[in-house]
Amino acid sequence: MSAPPTDRAAAELRSGPPGVDPALLYRPPGTVDRPTALALYRQLTRMRQFEKRAYDLFLQNLVKGTSHLSLGMEAVAAGFGEAMHPEDYTFATYRGHAHTLARGTSMTGVMGELLGRDNGLLHGKGGSMHLTDVGNGVMGSYAIVGAHLAIALGAGWSAQYRGEPRVAVAFFGDGTTNIGAFHEALNLAAVWKLPVVFVCENNLYMEYTPIGDVTAVDRPAADRAASYGLEHILIDGNDADAVYLTAMQFLDRARTGGGPALIEAQTYRSGGHSRADPGKYKGVEEAAAWAQYDPTDVYRARLRQAGVADEEIVAIDAEAAHEVDVATEAAKAAPPPGPDRLMTNVWADGGAAWRN
Amino acid sequence: MAQLSYREAVSRGIAQEMARDGRVMLIGEDIGGAGGVFKTTGGLSEQFGRTRVVDTPISEQAILGAAMGAAMTGLRPIAEIMFADFFAVCWDIVVNEIAKMRYMTNGQVTMPLVIKSGNGGSLRMGAQHSQSVENWAMAVPGLKVVTPSTPLDVVGLMAAAVRCDDPVLFFEHKGLYASKGEVPDGEIVDELGKAAIRRPGKDATVLALGLMVGRALDAAEELAREGIDVEVIDVRSLVPLDTQTLLTSISRTGRLFTVEENPRLLGWGAEIASIAADECFWDLDMPIRRITTPHIPLPSADSLEDAVLPSVDRIVQDVRKGVYL
Numbered sequence: 292m293s294a295p296p297t298d299r300a301a302a303e304l305r306s307g308p309p310g311v312d313p314a315l316l317y318r319p320p321g322t323v324d325r326p327t328a329l330a331l332y333r334q335l336t337r338m339r340q341f342e343k344r345a346y347d348l349f350l351q352n353l354v355k356g357t358s359h360l361s362l363g364m365e366a367v368a369a370g371f372g373e374a375m376h377p378e379d380y381t382f383a384t385y386r387g388h389a390h391t392l393a394r395g396t397s398m399t400g401v402m403g404e405l406l407g408r409d410n411g412l413l414h415g416k417g418g419s420m421h422l423t424d425v426g427n428g429v430m431g432s433y434a435i436v437g438a439h440l441a442i443a444l445g446a447g448w449s450a451q452y453r454g455e456p457r458v459a460v461a462f463f464g465d466g467t468t469n470i471g472a473f474h475e476a477l478n479l480a481a482v483w484k485l486p487v488v489f490v491c492e493n494n495l496y497m498e499y500t501p502i503g504d505v506t507a508v509d510r511p512a513a514d515r516a517a518s519y520g521l522e523h524i525l526i527d528g529n530d531a532d533a534v535y536l537t538a539m540q541f542l543d544r545a546r547t548g549g550g551p552a553l554i555e556a557q558t559y560r561s562g563g564h565s566r567a568d569p570g571k572y573k574g575v576e577e578a579a580a581w582a583q584y585d586p587t588d589v590y591r592a593r594l595r596q597a598g599v600a601d602e603e604i605v606a607i608d609a610e611a612a613h614e615v616d617v618a619t620e621a622a623k624a625a626p627p628p629g630p631d632r633l634m635t636n637v638w639a640d641g642g643a644a645w646r647n
Numbered sequence: 648m649a650q651l652s653y654r655e656a657v658s659r660g661i662a663q664e665m666a667r668d669g670r671v672m673l674i675g676e677d678i679g680g681a682g683g684v685f686k687t688t689g690g691l692s693e694q695f696g697r698t699r700v701v702d703t704p705i706s707e708q709a710i711l712g713a714a715m716g717a718a719m720t721g722l723r724p725i726a727e728i729m730f731a732d733f734f735a736v737c738w739d740i741v742v743n744e745i746a747k748m749r750y751m752t753n754g755q756v757t758m759p760l761v762i763k764s765g766n767g768g769s770l771r772m773g774a775q776h777s778q779s780v781e782n783w784a785m786a787v788p789g790l791k792v793v794t795p796s797t798p799l800d801v802v803g804l805m806a807a808a809v810r811c812d813d814p815v816l817f818f819e820h821k822g823l824y825a826s827k828g829e830v831p832d833g834e835i836v837d838e839l840g841k842a843a844i845r846r847p848g849k850d851a852t853v854l855a856l857g858l859m860v861g862r863a864l865d866a867a868e869e870l871a872r873e874g875i876d877v878e879v880i881d882v883r884s885l886v887p888l889d890t891q892t893l894l895t896s897i898s899r900t901g902r903l904f905t906v907e908e909n910p911r912l913l914g915w916g917a918e919i920a921s922i923a924a925d926e927c928f929w930d931l932d933m934p935i936r937r938i939t940t941p942h943i944p945l946p947s948a949d950s951l952e953d954a955v956l957p958s959v960d961r962i963v964q965d966v967r968k969g970v971y972l
Contacts, residue, residue, distance in 0.1 A: 431719075441712020472709070635753070
């Protein structure tokens, strides 16, 4: 069984993200109905429990290589995942497990890929950092910072040219805002009015370094938006409702020809950058403050406040725990990919030949 | 049949494919309104409109990212990187993204795109606008690499590249843009992965690419006057590589020379020399000789650039020396 999610009482929780002036936060229009709220919670708890399990499996040396978890940041993936249409495109980073799960990808396929098994989404040829599930709109997870913003631009260009009501959504970290590809992609998406939504998950750290130490503006993404003629949108990235409603608004605008948006979601990475990083450079007080604003805790308290019965919440958690257990066992039981996978799919003919 | 310049052939090939397939797009700097800085895309924006022939800012990562994202989602873009030297500012998209995506996803993604680029020296443009970089691309699994040397090949190989479901780097030689050749009317489609024997011969095999093909042919004429019968092969396609044609010739003549514009180390000829040494060593009558630019950045002045790019004289001397060894 998966460890039960933390369950802080409402009284222990903060009412907003630490260190953020509430006046700066964008308040999206609309409200979240009950089925959507339950769906958001289901996503939050699935992602949380999946990432915790992934961490446990690293410690057991069953997940090799490197891996980057979204613990503490699940509300961004959940909010956008629920708001996106099936035909929309997700472009994720190497921290992409949650974004992949958010689109309906099989958890077993994701777990299998992390464990390097043949039942993995990519049959072990991609790994944790390259999760892709084209059938569900996950157009890839990209591990070179910035590149996928430009690639998402292309998917938006293609949708615009074909007249299809699709939006490409690129998720990226605060560190990405200082690389050239970010600026190239933003500019061209704005010039061409493309259906692309750029979502910065500001978790305060570019890898190991506080983003504020290396960035010329306070808000690494939102403060740059004006350079591209876009609005300043800073949202509470730990509030799944705020994320969902903002996503609905700007996805709809992009889908109907209103052009791109750049959204900065303030959140916090409760773990380290990657598997190798215990995150000791983070302040104890800072971490404690953000622990009181954990997105799953916040949402569970909100559901209770809205009158959702404890049993229903527990049942959603248990269902997610079961899904994680099933995925784990299936991955552990699956064989590793065989050598017959190696020389395949370099080319569209299925092979790898470079000479006759 | 028409006499076309190499640069006109580029736009002829692109126009043929854009007219045939509405998914084919053209994207790059100055390609639309200006018709390209090398005038290889003249008339295309008038013929196909500004939504299919798209001018971009100076943003090579965005250009190739746009082409990649479009290729992954159903279009078949042709992107231009103006000078091949500029690949250095967007090489991440080429090498880490475009080349690897199909393999990493075990075939979930198809990448039908062409990146055309002005490659090579002889125009006195100095070290940052003259490089021959086919070997950069050849070193990366997942990229196909072609370099046409004639207007006819430009049209046919462009068509083959556009119709290919894999990413193709299409290296146009800047020094050949003004050259002319016969191009038949009607649709022309060539094949990737095929070398062309430009001059049959029995005494030595000389492999060349791009601008070097003409120099090798001139050298062969000179050597013929001395009784040395040289076979000149235009390699055309580095990936896939037509080893059958190359090795058959090398085994027959017993002598292999490569004429490479790239700097010495790890040029395209080095790989072919290695394959020849592996697979037809016992047919060779002399050591394999690579004729290359020295391992230096390209200088700008006429006298200096002429002294370092393989010349007709150097090819003649090296082949003569080898044959009389």
